[in-house]
Amino acid sequence: MTPVRVSIFAAIAAILLLALIFELIRSRRLQERYALMWLATGLVILFFSLWRAALGRLADLVGIAYPPSALFVVASLFILIVLLHYSTVISELSERNLTLAQRLALLEQQLRETSASQRGDTTP
Amino acid sequence: MARLAILPAFNEAGSVGRVIEEIRAFDPGFDILVVDDGSTDGTAAEAELAGARVVRLPYNLGIGAAVQTGYQYARNNGFEIAVQIDGDGQHDPQDLEQLLAPLARGEVDMVIGSRFCGERHYRPPLARLIGIRLLSAVVSVIVRRRMTDPTSGFRAVNRKGIVLFAGNYPHDYPEAEANVLVARHRLRLVEVPVTMRMRETGRSSITAVRSLYYMIKVSLALFVSVFRRYPALEDR
Numbered sequence: 636m637t638p639v640r641v642s643i644f645a646a647i648a649a650i651l652l653l654a655l656i657f658e659l660i661r662s663r664r665l666q667e668r669y670a671l672m673w674l675a676t677g678l679v680i681l682f683f684s685l686w687r688a689a690l691g692r693l694a695d696l697v698g699i700a701y702p703p704s705a706l707f708v709v710a711s712l713f714i715l716i717v718l719l720h721y722s723t724v725i726s727e728l729s730e731r732n733l734t735l736a737q738r739l740a741l742l743e744q745q746l747r748e749t750s751a752s753q754r755g756d757t758t759p
Numbered sequence: 760m761a762r763l764a765i766l767p768a769f770n771e772a773g774s775v776g777r778v779i780e781e782i783r784a785f786d787p788g789f790d791i792l793v794v795d796d797g798s799t800d801g802t803a804a805e806a807e808l809a810g811a812r813v814v815r816l817p818y819n820l821g822i823g824a825a826v827q828t829g830y831q832y833a834r835n836n837g838f839e840i841a842v843q844i845d846g847d848g849q850h851d852p853q854d855l856e857q858l859l860a861p862l863a864r865g866e867v868d869m870v871i872g873s874r875f876c877g878e879r880h881y882r883p884p885l886a887r888l889i890g891i892r893l894l895s896a897v898v899s900v901i902v903r904r905r906m907t908d909p910t911s912g913f914r915a916v917n918r919k920g921i922v923l924f925a926g927n928y929p930h931d932y933p934e935a936e937a938n939v940l941v942a943r944h945r946l947r948l949v950e951v952p953v954t955m956r957m958r959e960t961g962r963s964s965i966t967a968v969r970s971l972y973y974m975i976k977v978s979l980a981l982f983v984s985v986f987r988r989y990p991a992l993e994d995r
Contacts, residue, residue: 733820733824733930736817736818737824737827737831740794740815740816740817740828741828741831741835743814743815744812744813744814744815748812
């Protein structure tokens, strides 16, 4: 069985995490769509720190002798997924950033050419 | 037939003007577009002075995105042929004739200038030669045709190639992947021998430290490309 102190500490940490996420959403520094996975992480940690029998069952199931380690594993897995998700978000953002820069450069070139020809300039 | 020469240039103020003049001298019918990839020297000014059109990227996007911008320009402005030449003077515009011939005959969709097929004058350092050989072997297997110089950035494409590259071009160190992209879209490609000149100014973007990253990144990209689906092209 998980020591009570571990459970209490984990529960407090999870609640602080959830409160922090809530505050970030409230102050509009974190969009809901990116907060969802962090919320899930916090809730799962909270769930397993409060329901200690479930954590013991899970540890048993996957063969972890010391139940608090299972809590650690579950938390790590969730954080890994969040990070991977962010890598995809960054990839998409940099892709869009690139497309924007290209469109901007082409538009600028077109604009310079158009205004040059309006002035009757022959040089491009 | 409207032809565009695309010159990607990053801090090549010392050589870009001469390359432009050489292309002019070879064939005055070329429209010349310099894609200034966020240079901090006078590259764009030099290019404009030499009479080229200049697209200035707002910051350095890397060679792949710079070249792609050139192809987007070619697509948007109805060009039928686009040639890609480095702005640093290492590609010889004299070779354009060989490069354009197979396209003009309508035999292929892309022609790559190879430093290794035909008579060889270019001898790279051993480490780079091994890297190029490895990549050639991998690319040759994927495209099912012998490629001797998959890292060459000296190439010419027809309208199909322009449309393909405008919509889809690999990012950093793009050349080897671009060959695979062309082959996987069932466009036809061929290599022709070209000569390689010593760099006039500037330094190669591939330093010893980056070489390893280069090999790993390109290998991963090539491996993944085999398992990717490639949608049909649409010329808008």
